[in-house]
Amino acid sequence: MVGTWEALVAVRYLSMDPTIRGWLERDTYLPRVEEGAVIRSLGVGQVVTSRSDRYTEGDLVSGMTGWQEWTIADDDQRQLQVPPQGTDPLDAVGLFGPTGLAAYFGLLEVGRPVAGETVLVSGAAGATGSVAGQIAKHRGCRVVGTAGSDDKCRTVVEEYGFDDCINYRTEEVRSRLRDVCSDGIDVFFDNVGGDILEAALSNLARHGRIVICGAISQYDGAEPRGPRNYTQLIIRRARMEGFLVFDHADRYPQAIADLGRWAAEGIVRHHVDVVNGFEQVPAAFCRLFTGDKIGKNAVKLDRDPDRQDDRGGRRPCG
Amino acid sequence: MVGTWEALVAVRYLSMDPTIRGWLERDTYLPRVEEGAVIRSLGVGQVVTSRSDRYTEGDLVSGMTGWQEWTIADDDQRQLQVPPQGTDPLDAVGLFGPTGLAAYFGLLEVGRPVAGETVLVSGAAGATGSVAGQIAKHRGCRVVGTAGSDDKCRTVVEEYGFDDCINYRTEEVRSRLRDVCSDGIDVFFDNVGGDILEAALSNLARHGRIVICGAISQYDGAEPRGPRNYTQLIIRRARMEGFLVFDHADRYPQAIADLGRWAAEGIVRHHVDVVNGFEQVPAAFCRLFTGDKIGKNAVKLDRDPDRQDDRGGRRPCG
Known part of the structure; x- marks a missing residue:
């Protein structure tokens, strides 16, 4: 079931999370990701086109974008969140993810x-x-x-x-x-x-x-x-x-406010290890399990801003 | 350390409890029972002689008597409880134990x-x-x-x-x-x-x-x-x-009152499997682990009321 589409989003960062490993292997608290389906994942992106009041062109959005360069926000399964104005996209992936x-x-x-x-x-x-x-x-x-x-x-x-x-x-x-x-x-x-x-x-x-x-x-x-x-x-x-x-989604705003304040005050430091390029996703994901990292792993989808190429999924993204 | 002795108690029933197994093997929430020491155990008995206000001759008492036929209540490590008047000694071992x-x-x-x-x-x-x-x-x-x-x-x-x-x-x-x-x-x-x-x-x-x-x-x-x-x-x-x-000792009286009422009303039934004779203790204890029992296991120390024999620990016990 897919809802009515509301916005086209260019994904900018993908969050690498160990829990995805479980999703690939079996039904857990979410159904297993079937072979051939887009891999379920948190991502952060930017709204390119909107036809809903929820999103404005240029908005930073976060949510279950999946491992893909473009995603569609809809009014059903794939609703994305708009973090507070001025949020660093890496915080949206890590500290507030x-x-x-x-x-x-x-x-x-x-x-x-x-x-x-x-x-x-x-x-x-x-x-x-x-x-x-x-x-x-x-x-x-x-x-x-x-x-x-x-x-x-x-x-x-x-x-x-x-x-x-x-x-x-x-x-x-x-x-x-x-x-x-x-x-x-x-x-x-x-x-x-x-x-x-x-x-x-x-x-x-x-x-x-x-x-x-x-x-x-x-x-x-x-x-x-x-x-x-x-x-x-x-x-x-x-x-x-x-x-x-x-389960605590109703209290995310409070948590994000606290974490944001603590980060600003230097009480909580947070490190995001970013690698560039969609092709880096498998390696970045695997490094979660080899212990070869500090902090959060994220992959930046570094599109060439001067090219538009639908097959490659390349397009300007702020 | 042994406190001042307060009462001599003839043990009447010994409670067989799986937790004793742990006490024999290692330090747990209580120190390990050393080889050669009396095995720590709940028992129920009757006061034979008292020199304390806490106990009256003839009182039913329960507590850590150990696996022995006679025990001394003292004012330190071995204080025994006096259940409410009229308590069945088997309830003191089982339902209220x-x-x-x-x-x-x-x-x-x-x-x-x-x-x-x-x-x-x-x-x-x-x-x-x-x-x-x-x-x-x-x-x-x-x-x-x-x-x-x-x-x-x-x-x-x-x-x-x-x-x-x-x-x-x-x-x-x-x-x-x-x-x-x-x-x-x-x-x-x-x-x-x-x-x-x-x-x-x-x-x-x-x-x-x-x-x-x-x-x-x-x-x-x-x-x-x-x-x-x-x-x-x-x-x-x-x-x-x-x-x-x-850890809930301060609320035992409430628990015993509830359990006693439920037992009297037939809401909670409780079965105690009693075997007779101190020499039955090892077998009764082992039956806890073979699954060969229903309800509680207890051993009755059936002293011959007509004999007094200190070596055998025999003496009248009400």
């Missing part, structure tokens, strides 16, 4: 840290983890991260202001956690799963909360693995809870 | 079912599961159980009033759940773990709650196993939460 919003709602609504508590964030150098940790710091928590290289750990501590960061590839996470979270972990914001989730369970504080945001260690490889020590939830009187950012 | 109270607090405080919701209970024929399911029925829920034999399933439906019961040894739990919980499971009260936990995760309703009360399938055998599909918590926006009944 699902990865930034997941940090906001996952940490504040599910994890609910209070000042003085210890918060652990896995994937701390990533698009969501880096933001979650900085919000927790802003809330007065002690914040520890895990990341996959010394370089990333340096960024996590020096750039994002975490109190500590464990390189899970070279350090023994469980014993390091015992040292750096000696009073136990009150909130674990987990993007990773696997060994790190088990290590966190073994170091949870009483009444600890584990926010299951993602499980990137589980998307590749053969058999997925559950946390073998999940009965620590009994001993710690703790909970493990999942969430989807889309 | 940790297994009944776990059903009460785990279901009502952690699972929080509301009328019309679907509640799944594993170990439905057991001491805790049978009570949890009956409370859920009383709350207006549709209640489904799992148990390990057709006999147990019959008891669960006919005696305890569950709407349905799945024999996990002969039926394919996951597909059966899809049929009998077609709108999804709102609350899963889990005593078992393993395959049943995974099957429940795959059939959770949105915003489902999994109460981790125990994981009896995980206490035996080699490597414990975590729920491989725990990321269903994300898709279902669901939570998994552990608890310990001891």
Whole structure:
């Protein structure tokens, strides 16, 4: 079912998100993307032609553009949002996109840290983890991260202001956690799963909360693995809870206002790693799973402004 | 550290509880029971001699008597409770003991079912599961159980009033759940773990709650196993939460009053399987893990009232 078309949009940035991996493989909270269909994805673009009050020519718009250079906004399945005037398109993809919003709602609504508590964030150098940790710091928590290289750990501590960061590839996470979270972990914001989730369970504080945001260690490889020590939830009187950012859509404006203010005040820093060219999409997407990135991955669709070529999808785009 | 002794108690019933298994193996929420020490356990007895205002000779008392025939109540580590006048000693062990109270607090405080919701209970024929399911029925829920034999399933439906019961040894739990919980499971009260936990995760309703009360399938055998599909918590926006009944001690009187009233009104039925003789303790305890029981297991210490023999620990006990 496709609704009546309302605007033609030239896509400018595509957001690379691990959750797309699930959409390709099976029905999840959204139906599986069938082979041959456009791959469902967040993107940001500019309105080229509008025949609706909702959009004005030149507007920045964001939403489920899919992995394509042009998209049609309609009045049904594909409604796009118009971010506040002056929004940086990269913020629309990253900080105000699902990865930034997941940090906001996952940490504040599910994890609910209070000042003085210890918060652990896995994937701390990533698009969501880096933001979650900085919000927790802003809330007065002690914040520890895990990341996959010394370089990333340096960024996590020096750039994002975490109190500590464990390189899970070279350090023994469980014993390091015992040292750096000696009073136990009150909130674990987990993007990773696997060994790190088990290590966190073994170091949870009483009444600890584990926010299951993602499980990137589980998307590749053969058999997925559950946390073998999940009965620590009994001993710690703790909970493990999942969430989807889309459920909080009615509160996006508040979240975007908060995140925008924190970014302006330097409280939350956000890094978007941009590569150019539609042909870079597969490689940029795959880098989500190899750990070879800091912050958010996005692909810029760098059209040549002097050419119009419908087959290639090239056309001016501001 | 032992406090000043207050009463000598002749133990009358010992409660057989799976959690003791954990206490024997490792430090958990309580320190491990060292080899050679008396095994920590709930028991019910009668005060033989008192030198405290707390106890009167002849009082029924319950608490951590340990696996022994005589115990000393002291003013420190081993304080015993005096249940309301007229309490049946078997109720003090079962319905008003940790297994009944776990059903009460785990279901009502952690699972929080509301009328019309679907509640799944594993170990439905057991001491805790049978009570949890009956409370859920009383709350207006549709209640489904799992148990390990057709006999147990019959008891669960006919005696305890569950709407349905799945024999996990002969039926394919996951597909059966899809049929009998077609709108999804709102609350899963889990005593078992393993395959049943995974099957429940795959059939959770949105915003489902999994109460981790125990994981009896995980206490035996080699490597414990975590729920491989725990990321269903994300898709279902669901939570998994552990608890310990001891944390709710300040509300035991309310719970005991409710359970007692429900038992008197026939709303909650409770079965205690009693064997006689201290020498039966190991076998009765092991039957917790083979699934060969319905309801609560307790051992009666049947002293010969006509003999006093300190070595054998025999002495009259009301």
